[in-house]
Amino acid sequence: MSAIDDRFRELAAQSETAFMPFITAGDPDLSFTGELLKTLSAAGSHLVELGFPYSDPIADGPVIQESYSRALNGNVTVNGIFEMVSAVSPQLRMPIVAMVSYAIILRFGPEKFIEQASSAGISGAIVPDLPADESTEFGACCRQRDFSWVQLITPTTPDDRAIRIANQATGFIYYVSIAGITGERTVLPDGLAQRLRWLKQHTKTPICVGFGISQPNQLALLKPHADGLIVGSAIVKRIASAANPDRRQNVLDEIHDFVRAMIRAMGPSLA
Numbered sequence: 365m366s367a368i369d370d371r372f373r374e375l376a377a378q379s380e381t382a383f384m385p386f387i388t389a390g391d392p393d394l395s396f397t398g399e400l401l402k403t404l405s406a407a408g409s410h411l412v413e414l415g416f417p418y419s420d421p422i423a424d425g426p427v428i429q430e431s432y433s434r435a436l437n438g439n440v441t442v443n444g445i446f447e448m449v450s451a452v453s454p455q456l457r458m459p460i461v462a463m464v465s466y467a468i469i470l471r472f473g474p475e476k477f478i479e480q481a482s483s484a485g486i487s488g489a490i491v492p493d494l495p496a497d498e499s500t501e502f503g504a505c506c507r508q509r510d511f512s513w514v515q516l517i518t519p520t521t522p523d524d525r526a527i528r529i530a531n532q533a534t535g536f537i538y539y540v541s542i543a544g545i546t547g548e549r550t551v552l553p554d555g556l557a558q559r560l561r562w563l564k565q566h567t568k569t570p571i572c573v574g575f576g577i578s579q580p581n582q583l584a585l586l587k588p589h590a591d592g593l594i595v596g597s598a599i600v601k602r603i604a605s606a607a608n609p610d611r612r613q614n615v616l617d618e619i620h621d622f623v624r625a626m627i628r629a630m631g632p633s634l635a
Contacts, residue, residue, distance in 0.1 A: 399612075401414075462489040478506060514536055557586070572594055
């Protein structure tokens with residue numbers, strides 16, 4: 365069992381829903397990312413999704429694409445990300461989940477990537493460009509290391525395939541709320557709650573919802589139907605001004621307050 369499994373068991377026992385921010389490693393540099401991880405943990409985040417910058421991201425909207433570009437322009441490396449995570453993970457109260465292209469994993473080799481990620485303090489990975497039907501080697505490596513392999517289900521995934529993916533996923537299922545790219549939205553799709561209820565009938569694996577979530581009222585509406593809620597672009601856009609060293613502490617404070625407000629919207633557990 366990974367740290368992600370442990371976290372969802374704890375939350376279920378307390379009837380709580382996970383709040384999971386997404387950030388990009390190395391935006392604008394790895395030193396800031398380390399401070400931001402500590403800030404997100406202190407603000408009460410239950411898990412964090414850490415994006416590994418990639419030049420050809422899958423399904424990411426302009427806000428996250430630009431954050432990847434900023435990180436890559438700063439020459440961030442995978443080994444550099446592992447070193448940063450290794451330095452800060454002992455200070456965190458939340459598991460880290462990597463969002464990483466399989467092209468990056470292949471360059472390392474699946475076994476080596478998972479070994480280094482685990483050693484650094486990363487508990488699992490979301491691999492958006494690895495189809496479940498082509499994942500035998502990666503899945504085996506994950507099982508050997510108790511490393512969660514989070515898989516995605518979208519609104520266009522056929523029912524029979526969604527059930528197969530749900531039964532294969534570990535850690536949690538990432539349910540993509542919309543058929544499109546990431547980004548803030550004021551309105552979420554009709555039928556989302558119904559689809560989540562249907563999926564819950566077919567799996568005991570926790571279900572987390574992402575894409576488009578940016579406002580406290582959305583969290584409150586989705587909480588009864590999901591085990592976790594993922595917020596990305598609304599946080600990443602606040603990081604852009606951290607390229608100015610004079611703005612960094614202000615950005616950290618702003619994100620801390622934003623996360624606290626979002627968690628409060630999910631229920632009374634945060635004082």
